Amino acid sequence: ALPYDLVGLKFLISAGGTREPLDPVRYLGNRSSGKQGYALARAAAQRGAQVTLVAGATADLADPAGVEVIRIATAAQLSEEISKRAPETDVVIMAAAVADFRPVHLSGAKIKKSDKGPAPIELTTNPDILAGLVRARRAGEIPDTTSIVGFAAETGDEHHGVLDHGRAKLARKGCDLLVVNAVGDGKAFGMDHNTGWILAAGGDETALPLGSKTLMASRILDAITVLRPDGGGT
Ligand code: PMT
Numbered sequence: 328a329l330p331y332d333l334v335g336l337k338f339l340i341s342a343g344g345t346r347e348p349l350d351p352v353r354y355l356g357n358r359s360s361g362k363q364g365y366a367l368a369r370a371a372a373q374r375g376a377q378v379t380l381v382a383g384a385t386a387d388l389a390d391p392a393g394v395e396v397i398r399i400a401t402a403a404q405l406s407e408e409i410s411k412r413a414p415e416t417d418v419v420i421m422a423a424a425v426a427d428f429r430p431v432h433l434s435g436a437k438i439k440k441s442d443k444g445p446a447p448i449e450l451t452t453n454p455d456i457l458a459g460l461v462r463a464r465r466a467g468e469i470p471d472t473t474s475i476v477g478f479a480a481e482t483g484d485e486h487h488g489v490l491d492h493g494r495a496k497l498a499r500k501g502c503d504l505l506v507v508n509a510v511g512d513g514k515a516f517g518m519d520h521n522t523g524w525i526l527a528a529g530g531d532e533t534a535l536p537l538g539s540k541t542l543m544a545s546r547i548l549d550a551i552t553v554l555r556p557d558g559g560g561t
Contacts, residue, residue, distance in 0.1 A: 329545070332552060334375035339416040340368045341409060341423035341456075343383035345402045349448065350434040357424045358516040361385030363478075363508075364422035366544040368394045374548060376418075381408045383423055386517065402426050402453040409456055414469050418551055420476040421457045422506075424516075429453055461501040474554055476547070477502040482511035490524060490532075497526045503554055504528070506535075506547055525550045 342364020346354040361382055368380040369391035378394045383405060390396045399405045402425045413419050428450040438446070457477045463469045479496045481489045493507030508515045508523040515521050522537040525547060533550060535543055 329370070329373050331375045333371055333548070336376045336417040336555075336557070337415065338368070338371045338376045338378045338418045338420065339381070339409065339412050340364055340371070340378060340420045341381045341383075341405060341425075342368065343385040344424045345383045345405055345426045346400050347402065347426045347429035347453075348400075348433055349430050350436065350438045352437050355426060355428070355430065355448075356384060357426065359383070359385070359424035360517040361388055362517070362519065363515075363521060363540045363543065364420070365391055366540040367420055367422060367547060370541065370544040370548055371418075379412060379416075381405060381423070402429065402456070406454060406456045406459070410459065410463070413460055413463065413473065416473055417555075417557075418474045418476065419460060420478075420547075421460075422478050424480065425456060426453055455500075457502060458500050465501075472555075474504070474551060475502040476504045476506065476551065479505055479507045480510040480515065481507060483509065493524060493526055497528065502528070504547075504550055506543075527554070 343361035344357040344359035346356045348354045365388050368378050372378045372391060372393045380394050381397045381399055383399055397408055399408055431449040431451045460475050477500055479493050481492045483489045489507060489509050493505060497505040505526045507526060508521055510516055519539060520537055521540050521543045523535050525533040535546055
């Protein structure tokens with residue numbers, strides 16, 4: 328049976344992919360299905376947490392029972408929903424695949440084919456929501472007791488950079504835990520299984536052998552309870 332150890336804790340979890348519009352019919356998006364973030368939300372609620380799930384574009388997934396679900400499309404909307412709730416939250420988990428860039432111009436009308444060939448798409452950088460949460464905590468706008476968990480999607484394998492990239496990203500982003508997923512070659516995105524590592528700011532590294540996203544979720548929640556003085560009880 329699942330432990331019932333997250334009672335009294337508020338979780339804020341992002342899932343799915345963001346979509347950055349180009350014109351009324353086109354967008355820049357990614358292959359996230361939301362399955363990993365939804366599995367986390369479901370598992371946290373089953374363990375007694377009060378869970379809010381902020382979901383971008385996903386596969387056709389049912390809302391997890393007992394979870395408040397908020398829908399967003401763009402990275403800017405995700406940022407707004409996460410930032411306003413984070414100060415009241417005990418654990419924030421950023422499992423969403425957030426677009427790093429968005430088109431500078433949003434055309435009000437469908438972009439037409441032209442004789443000159445395709446027009447270049449000019450992009451600008453989206454703010455990093457996860458890094459912003461860490462900055463806000465350092466500035467005292469989010470309590471010290473709020474745990475911040477990030478994900479990293481990296482191509483390669485253990486011997487070709489995934490772990491090193493993950494360690495560097497953990498240091499750069501400054502979050503408490505970073506879940507590193509190996510992606511590409513049909514891994515992680517959209518699949519029912521996942522594999523990787525959980526890296527803790529304190530230096531602990533836990534390998535996550537290939538398993539269901541549900542199993543992965545419970546191992547991530549276990550790692551969070553280890554971090555927290557109020558978690559991991561009975
Ligand atoms: O949705 P599934 O199909 O189940 O697949 C799961 C997953 C592979 C999408 C998921 O497990 C995962 O790895 N999500 C994060 C993917 C990602 O965007 O990684 P990243 O390395 O680009 O970003 C690192 C972290 O910063 C992530 O926590 C991301 O949410 C966050 N981020 C990124 C960019 C940005 N502008 N703001 C952010 O907060």
